[in-house]
Amino acid sequence: MKLPPGSPFLPKSGWAWAIANQDQAAMIVLDNDTTGAQTEKHQKRMMGEIAKLIDKGGSKGIGYLDPEDYERTVKVLLAGGSDPVISKPPQGAWTHAVWNAQPK
Secondary structure: OOOOOOOOOOHHHHHHHHHHOHHHHHHHHHHOOOOOOOOHHHHHHHHHHHHHHHOOOHHHOOOOOOHHHHHHHHHHHHOOOOOOOOOOOOOOOOOOHHHHHOOO
């Protein structure tokens, strides 16, 4: 994967860089798209949307999944009336193991 000079290597730092440099991050995706299916407009939009999700780590920082956010999402996915997105709460769908293993 081609990364611009000065871009970080650690995933947490990489996402911080991508949030701060969204246009460049979108171009990294395009530069590595071997199918040619991606467009610059779409990737820039997606980077903006991803940034909103990733940057929600609150006091814990980028990449932390708040268990309350997870539970709220599960409730929404179950609440589809006669056509829910999921039929039962997922078991073992997430963990803080990777978060806890990150260098602080």
